[in-house]
Amino acid sequence: MDRGVVIVGAGQAGFQTALSLRNEGYAGKIALIDDEGRVPYARPPLSKAYLKGTATAESLEYRPAEFFVQQSLDLVLNDPAVEIDRGRQTVALRSGRELEWSSLVLATGAHVRRLPSLGKEPSYLRTFADSESLRSHLSGSGSLLAIGCGFIGLEAAAAARAQGKQVRVIGAEARLMGRAVSPFISAWFHALHERHGVEIQLSTAVQGVSETSAVLPDGTVETADTVVVGIGVIPNTELAAKANLAVSGGIVTDSYLRTTDPAIFAVGDCAMHPNVYAGGLTRIESVQNAADHARAVASTISGRPKEYRQVPWFWTEQFEAKLQIAGLAVEADETEVKGDPESGKFSVYSYKAGKLKFVESVNQPAAHIAARKLLEI
Amino acid sequence: MPSITYISNSGESRTVTVDSGVTIMQAAVRNGVPGIVADCGGECQCATCHVYVDPKFLGLLKPAAEDEDAMLALTASERKDNSRLACQLVLTDALEGIVVTTPPIQQ
Numbered sequence: 001m002d003r004g005v006v007i008v009g010a011g012q013a014g015f016q017t018a019l020s021l022r023n024e025g026y027a028g029k030i031a032l033i034d035d036e037g038r039v040p041y042a043r044p045p046l047s048k049a050y051l052k053g054t055a056t057a058e059s060l061e062y063r064p065a066e067f068f069v070q071q072s073l074d075l076v077l078n079d080p081a082v083e084i085d086r087g088r089q090t091v092a093l094r095s096g097r098e099l100e101w102s103s104l105v106l107a108t109g110a111h112v113r114r115l116p117s118l119g120k121e122p123s124y125l126r127t128f129a130d131s132e133s134l135r136s137h138l139s140g141s142g143s144l145l146a147i148g149c150g151f152i153g154l155e156a157a158a159a160a161r162a163q164g165k166q167v168r169v170i171g172a173e174a175r176l177m178g179r180a181v182s183p184f185i186s187a188w189f190h191a192l193h194e195r196h197g198v199e200i201q202l203s204t205a206v207q208g209v210s211e212t213s214a215v216l217p218d219g220t221v222e223t224a225d226t227v228v229v230g231i232g233v234i235p236n237t238e239l240a241a242k243a244n245l246a247v248s249g250g251i252v253t254d255s256y257l258r259t260t261d262p263a264i265f266a267v268g269d270c271a272m273h274p275n276v277y278a279g280g281l282t283r284i285e286s287v288q289n290a291a292d293h294a295r296a297v298a299s300t301i302s303g304r305p306k307e308y309r310q311v312p313w314f315w316t317e318q319f320e321a322k323l324q325i326a327g328l329a330v331e332a333d334e335t336e337v338k339g340d341p342e343s344g345k346f347s348v349y350s351y352k353a354g355k356l357k358f359v360e361s362v363n364q365p366a367a368h369i370a371a372r373k374l375l376e377i
Numbered sequence: 378m379p380s381i382t383y384i385s386n387s388g389e390s391r392t393v394t395v396d397s398g399v400t401i402m403q404a405a406v407r408n409g410v411p412g413i414v415a416d417c418g419g420e421c422q423c424a425t426c427h428v429y430v431d432p433k434f435l436g437l438l439k440p441a442a443e444d445e446d447a448m449l450a451l452t453a454s455e456r457k458d459n460s461r462l463a464c465q466l467v468l469t470d471a472l473e474g475i476v477v478t479t480p481p482i483q484q
Contacts, residue, residue, distance in 0.1 A: 062406070062418070063406055287417055365447035366443070369447045372451070
């Protein structure tokens with residue numbers, strides 16, 4: 001007898017799993033549980049439109065609360081899962097409630113990496129509450145210090161600069177968004193930020209932070225009215241590890257996103273999955289990865305097993321530049337720039353051993369779409 | 378407060394009324410109208426809020442911008458002359474009574 005599906009985590013991957021299960025015609029019980037108290041919402045705008053004040057809180061909700069009732073999705077908020085019992089196929093929540101399942105989906109996401117705190121905590125940016133708090137801090141501030149030169153730090157920097165704040169970025173890496181983009185794109189965005197008046201300091205690993213300061217390796221203390229830290233995330237794997245599922249830099253899965261227990265799946269940011277584009281196990285933090293993982297698992301649970309093998313894609317918006325990336329960044333041995341970087345509309349094609357590996361498009365959506373198809377394996 | 382009618386692929390119709398400034402995607406999502414997925418939350422990144430706009434209203438809409446036009450190449454159902462992405466269509470009083478049809482599949 002089918003005891004239903006329990007989904008732990010109601011972010012993009014968890015929400016999409018619930019939605020796709022119903023779209024696939026799955027008629028059993030579905031519980032979607034989360035430690036936050038909000039109806040499931042989209043995170044990308046938290047460092048973009050919502051931070052700038054051009055999106056409302058309501059517009060971030062994937063669906064209104066009534067939708068979950070109409071679709072018979074048991075939305076359990078403010079009540080994190082604390083323990084999985086694999087033998088009895090149950091999961092215990094903090095409140096003491098126990099839910100039974102035939103399939104369990106771990107969509108536990110990730111939490112922000114923190115820096116040593118030297119007083120009151122600075123802002124971090126992961127949840128709705130984080131974004132709201134940063135937004136309110138910024139409204140009374142003349143300056144922002146962003147620690148981290150990845151997507152989050154740079155999007156926050158651009159949003160604050162657009163509001164006329166004095167903005168400085170300090171990053172530990174040698175170039176902007178180093179993990180995710182080519183050196184050409186790093187340099188182009190560096191110039192973009194500087195043109196807009198953002199000060200950038202790289203190769204500087206901040207040692208500690210407070211609400212309004214950061215300590216550099218040489219002991220210098222930098223101050224600003226607001227400090228935001230965006231230095232990456234750590235996958236939430238404790239629940240899986242406690243249940244003796246394989247965990248190694250993420251919850252380890254097979255190509256169907258099954259963990260080492262075939263009745264338990266992992267999707268989204270927390271899943272260390274075999275990715276045909278990475279050529280091995282990897283963990284990816286993106287909307288695409290979360291939504292496509294969810295759809296594959298929903299299909300499998302509904303009786304139509306589906307391997308995950310979608311082309312990875314990402315996007316970021318900073319000032320007037322919309323960057324879209326298809327494929328996964330690798331160290332390329334050949335790159336080709338098409339279009340005119342001066343005009344702000346161009347694409348960079350990166351090759352390794354004669355094979356196209358990833359394509360970055362700035363304000364060239366058609367080239368990005370074509371690239372997603374071109375890269376399909 | 379413009380009203381909008383969604384007709385499903387199987388012919389069922391739903392009419393909702395929303396505030397001006399809301400997109401056709403948001404109006405569907407907030408009112409639980411099926412047939413619009415909107416994976417990316419309205420960022421013009423996923424082509425899962427594809428609709429066919431009643432030709433009578435097509436001329437009242439701003440033409441698709443470059444990113445919408447590009448994304449329409451990725452729709453799961455056939456792209457037609459009246460295909461648009463609902464997240465890019467902002468409702469105003471001028472669009473009162475607009476009718477859109479949702480496609481057979483979105484992804």
